[in-house]
Amino acid sequence: MGRTLGDRGTVDRRSVIRGGLVAGLGTAAVAGGLLSTRGPQDDAMEIALAAGEPDAATQLGFVSVKAAPHNATGNGNSDDTAAIVSAYNAARAAKASLYFPSGSYKVSSLPQFDSLTTVRGAGADATTIIYTGTGTMLALRDRQRVAFKNLGFWAAGNGGTLISLDNCFRCSFESVMLRGSHTAATNPRYLGQIGVSIASNTGGTSFSNCDINNFGVGISTSAIQNYITNSKFTTNWISLRGTGNNFASGMAISNTEFVSDINVKSTDKHIHIDGRASDWWLTNVWIEGAATAIAVGAAGVGGPSQFGMVNCKIAARTVDLDLMHCRQPYLANVAFDADQNAQPQLLKINAANVPEGVATNLITSVGADFPMSTFPAGWTVTGRAKHLAAGGPLVRSPNGKIWKLAVSNTGQVSAVDAGNI
Incomplete structure (x- = not known):
């Protein structure tokens, strides 16, 4: 089924961007617009100067990294780290937003933004901050309500993390593009890249209208409840990882897509909860294009205290949903399907470690309904003209x-x- 994009034509859902990157592109290619998919909606935050006018960013209360005396180039080749530090110090003194006009800004790191800082760009595809290192571009610790809006980040180094949040609260990403360099063609070179790492007691982090593409791991969390909505993950080896085995990692996900192509080197898992964790809730989520779409828990080790899927569509090459260890999962109105040219096991349940659960109105593309043998004896199952109560x-x-x-x-x-x- 194709998706119509107005006057831009029709794009098949499975014909994804395959990372939006061409192997071997340098930063100058990004600056030249080779990777831009900018549309008219991205012009809303553009700040233009007419002849003789002062810096419009100043008129809006922003501090522009390109304004004098900071003078970031935004050309994708020069290192703009020092200019950005200078602009941020000015913004902090003025209690103003830090603004990145259109351009590609090569950096070795970003400043340790204070709490309540807002970092703005001219659009997720118009402003790109390029990190070529293998460490962490921006490490925030003990911060609250740092906000990123309308800009993009690209990890171009062989490994490393774009942004880490440690003991941070209510930080937000709004209309942000996070790009790595992983594709099927580059596998395994960039599998060490992580988009955002959420650790320690970090909570209330929100991702809204974001794109997280082409990482070894898109988002990794070992922290308490955080939130993703109206966003899209594309061609990550692992899109979202709950880790730590510490009863803490949790995530609420709504109105979000996880997609990739069918190349076995593109995506291994979209969601992987690898041990004891907190609560994971998925609502109105579309998932396709992975060996295993969702893997929940580690058999004999532990899994989330709650796992729920409501009004979701899921497809994969090998296993759609692998419930290995979990307390009382809840599945309602979930449609199970196969990726192209694949015959996956749609629902796999470890009876010893997931003995109880609830399944309501599950839909399968390969038969009239799931056979009752799919579910362990302790499950409560309702479907078309059937009700099985543990x-x-x-x-x-x-x-x-x-x-x-x-x-x-x-x-x-x-x-x-x-x-x-």
Whole structure:
């Protein structure tokens, strides 16, 4: 099924950008617009100067990194690190937003922004900050409400992390493009790249209308609850990783897409929760293009305390949803499908480590319904003309008493007084 993009034509959902990168491109190519997919909507934040006018960024209360005396070039070749530090110091003194006009800004690092700092660009595809190192471009610790809006970041080095948040609260990414350099053609060179690392007690981080593309790991979290909405992950080896095995990592995801192509070197997993974790909730999420779309927990080690999927579509090459260790997962109105030219196991449940759960109105593209043998004995399952209750369903008799029904191996039904429930 194609998706219509107005006068820009029709793009097949599975014909993804494959990273939006061409292997071997230098930073000058980015500056030259080779990677830009800028549209009219990205011009809203552009600040233009008419002849004889002062810096319009100043009129809006922003400090521009290109303004004198800071003089960042934004040409993608010169190192703009010092100019950005100078502009940030001026913005901090003035309690103003730091503004990046259109351009590509090559940096070795970014300043340690104070709490309540806002960093703005001219658009996610118009402003690009390029990091060629293998460490961490921006490491924030003990910060609150640092906001990034309408700009892009590109990791061009062989490894490293663009942004790390450690013990930070309510930081936000709004209309931000985070790009790495991983593609099927470059695998495994850039698998060490991480877009955003969320660690320690960081909480309340929000990603809204963001694109996270072409990383070894798009977002890695070992921290308490954070949030992703109206965003898209494309061609990451692992799009979103919950890690730490510390009962802490958690994420709420809504109205978001995880996509890739069908090349086995592009994407291994879209969501991987690799041990004991907190709560993971997915609502209105589309997932396709991976060996395993979602892997939940580590068998015999642990998994999330809650895992829920509601109104989602999921497809993969090998396994759609692999529930290896989890407490009482909840699946409702989830459609399971296969990637192109694939025959995956749609739903895999480890009975020993996921003995109980709820499945309601699951849809499969390969048959009328999931066979009941898919679910361990402790699961409660409802579907088309079927209801399977773990331990037997409860019914109410006309006099108001509650009874638990049981059936023998020969089909004989009996009832046990369940008392007051």
